Amino acid sequence: MVAMVTQELGRRERKKAATRQALSDAALRLFAERGYDKVTIAEVAAEADTAVATVFAHFPAGKDALIFDDGSARRADLEAAVRERPEGTSILDAVHGYLARRGPFIEGMNAEQRTKADLIINTPALRAYARTLWIGCQDALVQAVADESGRDPRDPGVRSLARYVLELPDLIGADDDPRASLEAAFVHLRLGWPDL
Template sequence: MTHTETGSAPMGRRERKKAATRRAIADAALRLFLERGYEAVGIREIADAADVSTTTLFKHFPVKEALVFDEDTDQEARLLAAVRERPDGRSIPAALREHALGHRMTAPGGDARFVAFSQLVNSTPALRDYAHAMWLRHTDALAAVIAEESGRPADDPACAALAHFALEAPRTARGHDDPRTAITRAFALLENGWQGLDGDG
């Protein structure tokens, strides 16, 4: 289907240009942060590296921390799809566990650039706190999908609790020698309850 057929040529071109500018800014910021450290890099330096004005930079990224996290919308879409598109017979907690285990942070053999990115975030308190707050913003959307998929009321507190704890669970992997086991253990609690954990009384 062509842009002419959809009648969206001007908007499509404009959106593509905006997306390219946003990506150039984010790429320049991450490169500088990885080279010199988050605190050592200023906004003007990033704008210069991306060949944009600081005004343009702030139109795309209202705060400095946001420069590091450019895939929030995509992350939420993948999170919700993990629940909606789970295979027959797979529980919602199990689907969320598999989604968490599929993240590059916990997958074995992650690429060097992402390892460096993770180290940057985990070693910078401002980025670590921002990432956590940003991730928890998906709680309401995830709770709604859980309620929808399980046939429960939209305001069911159990759905909200499962959404919240499922989003918190990956934090148990931070600094753990075996992040996959840490995450699996956390989701076993969500799936089976405390009494269902082997060896716990």
């Protein structure tokens, strides 16, 4: 009985993930073809062969959320980058490495990644939503940095560092060379927080 319930939950979760991915793919395709502002939720639902209610069941935050995850994986991965960094790797190097593998900072993006990054950077609503997801990682990053450095999470230096790091995708993601800007930003961060 337990095995059947577990198997059913697994099937249900896979189906939910597949539906969510189909909606996300349809939204990205339509937004890239016609522009974010010219696509409705109903059109995304039709493109993914689902009901409008299904879109909101999977993306309760609405249209802005359609091409993003819910932010929980981002928080967990960022926290893990700090807490599980290799021996001898500074906190700042770990965070720098994490950001370099995300969004506009990815080196050698494939076509889908480039399309998504350009869409987010050039669409104010999506860019604002992305910033909200990044800022949503602040408490987790503050706690991880505090724990790993032996500082108090209320330390203004720790909170300032976390906020600044999390603003970088929005602040420099649209630069002509975002990776070079990321490198430059971390040069300055290392000067300001040499012990992290």
